[in-house]
Amino acid sequence: MIWVDTIVQGVLLGGLYALFAAGLSLVFGIMRLVNLAHGDLIVLAAFVILTMAGALGLHPFVAVLIAAPVMFAVGWLLQTYVLNRVLGDDILPPLLVTFGLSVVIQNGLLEGFSADSQKLSAGPIEAASIKLGPIAVGVMPLLTLVSAIVVIFALNQLFYRTKLGRAFRATSDDAVTAGLMGIRPRNVFAIATGIAMVVATIAALYLGIRANFDPTIGPARLIYAFQAVIIGGLGSLWGTLAGGIVIGVAQGLGAAINPEWQILAGHIAFVLVLLIRPRGLFPRAND
Amino acid sequence: MALLRLEGVSKSFGALTVTDNVSFAVEPGQALGIIGPNGAGKSTLFNLITGNIAPGAGTIEFDGVDVTRQPPMQRVVAGIGRSFQIPQPFTNLSVYENLLVAAQFGGGRHRDVGGFCMDILDQTGLAKVADNTSGSLSLLQRKRLELARAMATSPKLILLDEIAGGLTEGECVALIQTIKSIHAAGTAIIWIEHVLHALNSVVERLMVLNFGKMLMIGDPAQVMASPEVKEIYLGIDV
Numbered sequence: 292m293i294w295v296d297t298i299v300q301g302v303l304l305g306g307l308y309a310l311f312a313a314g315l316s317l318v319f320g321i322m323r324l325v326n327l328a329h330g331d332l333i334v335l336a337a338f339v340i341l342t343m344a345g346a347l348g349l350h351p352f353v354a355v356l357i358a359a360p361v362m363f364a365v366g367w368l369l370q371t372y373v374l375n376r377v378l379g380d381d382i383l384p385p386l387l388v389t390f391g392l393s394v395v396i397q398n399g400l401l402e403g404f405s406a407d408s409q410k411l412s413a414g415p416i417e418a419a420s421i422k423l424g425p426i427a428v429g430v431m432p433l434l435t436l437v438s439a440i441v442v443i444f445a446l447n448q449l450f451y452r453t454k455l456g457r458a459f460r461a462t463s464d465d466a467v468t469a470g471l472m473g474i475r476p477r478n479v480f481a482i483a484t485g486i487a488m489v490v491a492t493i494a495a496l497y498l499g500i501r502a503n504f505d506p507t508i509g510p511a512r513l514i515y516a517f518q519a520v521i522i523g524g525l526g527s528l529w530g531t532l533a534g535g536i537v538i539g540v541a542q543g544l545g546a547a548i549n550p551e552w553q554i555l556a557g558h559i560a561f562v563l564v565l566l567i568r569p570r571g572l573f574p575r576a577n578d
Numbered sequence: 579m580a581l582l583r584l585e586g587v588s589k590s591f592g593a594l595t596v597t598d599n600v601s602f603a604v605e606p607g608q609a610l611g612i613i614g615p616n617g618a619g620k621s622t623l624f625n626l627i628t629g630n631i632a633p634g635a636g637t638i639e640f641d642g643v644d645v646t647r648q649p650p651m652q653r654v655v656a657g658i659g660r661s662f663q664i665p666q667p668f669t670n671l672s673v674y675e676n677l678l679v680a681a682q683f684g685g686g687r688h689r690d691v692g693g694f695c696m697d698i699l700d701q702t703g704l705a706k707v708a709d710n711t712s713g714s715l716s717l718l719q720r721k722r723l724e725l726a727r728a729m730a731t732s733p734k735l736i737l738l739d740e741i742a743g744g745l746t747e748g749e750c751v752a753l754i755q756t757i758k759s760i761h762a763a764g765t766a767i768i769w770i771e772h773v774l775h776a777l778n779s780v781v782e783r784l785m786v787l788n789f790g791k792m793l794m795i796g797d798p799a800q801v802m803a804s805p806e807v808k809e810i811y812l813g814i815d816v
Contacts, residue, residue: 454682457671457675457678457679457682458683460670461668461671461676463670464671467630469668469679470650470651470654471660472654472679472683472684472731473655473685473731474651474683475649475651
């Protein structure tokens with residue numbers, strides 16, 4: 292029974308990793324931009340929620356409703372005034388700029404909030420659990436996975452059913468030709484990064500309720516996010532969810548064998564998937 | 579008033595002048611053909627008109643507005659549609675979605691955008707493959723999609739870049755019919771083409787480009803009969 296429990300907990304943890312990764316996957320899929328500051332932007336979003344909750348006395352689930360549009364604006368401005376300037380045929384400039392941004396965000400948060408650990412307090416729901424047959428499942432982890440599924444479903448609907456989504460896909464295929472259809476690729480990119488930051492804010496909510504956070508934990512979240520995206524196959528959002536779950540389950544199983552093996556097991560699973568399927572589990576057909 | 583007017587447009591890449599002081603005008607609904615040897619600057623001229631490259635000198639006016647410094651998106655919305663020599667469909671989108679993108683962003687206003695796109699697909703013979711991904715199309719179908727997608731932007735002027743190249747005789751005849759019907763509906767056309775009989779069956783005027791310079795422009799029969807064109811374009815000694 293312990294194994295079933297471990298796997299279920301791993302799947303639920305995978306929901307959190309999928310939320311970390313969905314924004315990264317979205318941005319990479321549309322503009323081939325690898326955002327090395329994604330983890331730090333999630334942490335920044337957690338601090339925004341924390342500040343809103345503290346200043347206005349709001350529950351984190353309410354504070355996130357204010358933080359999300361703020362982070363959308365941050366993403367939009369970041370793309371319009373910084374990242375659009377460095378996007379081009381050469382992939383190095385955006386890598387360097389986002390790496391620099393990562394350092395800037397970490398130090399800015401250290402300056403503003405100190406290195407103390409923080410936590411979003413959600414009240415009794417944090418400890419609540421429901422019984423599913425023989426095992427007990429935490430309400431928060433369950434909510435995290437459900438949120439991840441809803442977010443990825445919503446992003447897919449956006450991609451395949453809306454005018455904006457078609458603009459995303461057309462621009463992703465060929466930005467120059469998209470321009471000749473009247474699409475403004477730079478606007479499209481700015482909206483995409485804004486949406487990615489909204490997803491990052493949702494991830495930040497569950498990150499901050501689940502565990503302590505401080506200004507320096509971004510890069511580790513980035514690694515999990517990267518692994519989830521690559522395991523799932525670049526450009527596939529459902530693949531990203533699957534990737535997050537693979538890492539979550541691997542970490543859970545690793546921890547069940549030996550607590551020291553938790554993180555290592557996730558990395559090993561990542562390498563194994565790459566050895567067997569170098570393009571990930573659900574690669575996009577045309578790339 | 580001319581729909582499109584170029585005045586003294588020049589473009590150089592380093593020491594190479596690819597467009598050299600070109601001036602001409604296209605009236606609304608008129609069809610102009612452009613011929614010239616490879617490297618004469620024909621596609622560059624299209625890139626200048628669509629705004630993908632900026633001229634070094636001169637002005638481009640479209641529909642009474644100076645568009646010389648406007649980005650491509652603005653010119654599409656104003657009514658300049660373009661099909662590429664090498665088809666560049668959005669390969670991850672279906673044929674129908676390719677048109678939908680063009681129709682929704684390209685400046686046309688439609689109450690029933692889906693029906694509008696289906697009409698164009700019917701007209702260009704692509705209705706059967708509407709739901710296929712455009713990456714799976716044959717060459718003829720891709721060329722038709724280029725044309726269909728340009729039409730979906732509701733252009734006043736459509737730029738066709740060697741759309742008949744690489745097609746069989748039968749395919750070419752069908753394509754000419756489609757282009758004639760677009761022209762008959764009142765859309766102005768500028769058409770770069772090496773397949774001269776196809777070109778001359780549609781256009782009212784013909785321009786010859788050579789080394790970036792406009793050699794002559796006028797009635798197609800007269801242009802084709804002139805000794806300079808025979809010498810430079812067809813390589814015949816006179």
